[in-house]
Amino acid sequence: MAIKMQIQSRTRNQLIDLTGQVQDIVQKEGWHTGVITLFCPHTTAGVTINENADPAVSRDILETLSRLVPAAQAHFTHLEGNSDAHLKSSLIGVSQQVLLEGGHLLMGTWQNIYFAEFDGPRARQVWVSFCGK
Amino acid sequence: MAIKMQIQSRTRNQLIDLTGQVQDIVQKEGWHTGVITLFCPHTTAGVTINENADPAVSRDILETLSRLVPAAQAHFTHLEGNSDAHLKSSLIGVSQQVLLEGGHLLMGTWQNIYFAEFDGPRARQVWVSFCGK
Amino acid sequence: MAIKMQIQSRTRNQLIDLTGQVQDIVQKEGWHTGVITLFCPHTTAGVTINENADPAVSRDILETLSRLVPAAQAHFTHLEGNSDAHLKSSLIGVSQQVLLEGGHLLMGTWQNIYFAEFDGPRARQVWVSFCGK
Numbered sequence: 313m314a315i316k317m318q319i320q321s322r323t324r325n326q327l328i329d330l331t332g333q334v335q336d337i338v339q340k341e342g343w344h345t346g347v348i349t350l351f352c353p354h355t356t357a358g359v360t361i362n363e364n365a366d367p368a369v370s371r372d373i374l375e376t377l378s379r380l381v382p383a384a385q386a387h388f389t390h391l392e393g394n395s396d397a398h399l400k401s402s403l404i405g406v407s408q409q410v411l412l413e414g415g416h417l418l419m420g421t422w423q424n425i426y427f428a429e430f431d432g433p434r435a436r437q438v439w440v441s442f443c444g445k
Numbered sequence: 446m447a448i449k450m451q452i453q454s455r456t457r458n459q460l461i462d463l464t465g466q467v468q469d470i471v472q473k474e475g476w477h478t479g480v481i482t483l484f485c486p487h488t489t490a491g492v493t494i495n496e497n498a499d500p501a502v503s504r505d506i507l508e509t510l511s512r513l514v515p516a517a518q519a520h521f522t523h524l525e526g527n528s529d530a531h532l533k534s535s536l537i538g539v540s541q542q543v544l545l546e547g548g549h550l551l552m553g554t555w556q557n558i559y560f561a562e563f564d565g566p567r568a569r570q571v572w573v574s575f576c577g578k
Numbered sequence: 579m580a581i582k583m584q585i586q587s588r589t590r591n592q593l594i595d596l597t598g599q600v601q602d603i604v605q606k607e608g609w610h611t612g613v614i615t616l617f618c619p620h621t622t623a624g625v626t627i628n629e630n631a632d633p634a635v636s637r638d639i640l641e642t643l644s645r646l647v648p649a650a651q652a653h654f655t656h657l658e659g660n661s662d663a664h665l666k667s668s669l670i671g672v673s674q675q676v677l678l679e680g681g682h683l684l685m686g687t688w689q690n691i692y693f694a695e696f697d698g699p700r701a702r703q704v705w706v707s708f709c710g711k
Contacts, residue, residue, distance in 0.1 A: 353553030372661035395505035420619030486686030
């Protein structure tokens, strides 16, 4: 059974740290060793794993991505006006896998799990599922 | 055992909706609860999940991606002339995971699964495998 | 239990073929049929799957990606000066799934698994885990 995490984004582009919440779910569910899948059920957002130490990294990632895929482009035909957010979602990806060992997330020292908002602010979800024992 | 889906792309860049075909495989195989992995065995294509409602989204994604990674670039050294397609494949990714519950794909309301062709038209495959019970 | 592969990159940007090493692990561990997860525990590197035949493809992928995300950008605020590598990591992704059947990697003819270094040279790891039987 997938566990549904609730997320509230505050700005149009935002990286929101989910690591603590995910670790809490792993513990509460008694998941031990295997792989968890994080799945973002939205088409203008995603899930990514990146540095947790310096908040400048998140800022640089979002800003550089927005320069690559500007919000307003003359050739966009989608009337909602958020085609940039749809492409960013496909570039970053809507799912991530993280290994579990002994009931703990097996990640690098500098890695956190982030919800990547590209069309906020919105109420969002990320679903977590476990495969293992 | 992986199930092999057959796909025929019609243009160089194309997003082809696989959602119905994938759901049919899930039902026929009797897969119930867990995670499916969709894997694209090609190096100039990928698999992505994005909006199903307005076809303008697919159009904008492909067009914006082609502006980011133009087909002809002076520094390309690969003689087949499709280096753009190889990079797009690595940016979008060749696999996706989707959660299953009660024999159904657990996805967001607006999400479909797409085969992403970047060097068509070609006969292609996507492989589907299940982990769960 | 995840198996930890040791990798040594030689240049700042490099694609390092892991396919043989991964196949060796699969054989040694006796993994048979299911899915393996490759996870890169670093925030300035990733894992990707792309062409194995012509080395020009790897060269073009790295060069084109570096033109998209130049190493020096005036708006970068992260003091380590490797914000380009962090974004590339999130674009390419830190994990990949590969199907296994009969103890062999189930991949396309032209596909290899690559460690994608974006801030080398460094000593790196990629972790491999198996779900199946």
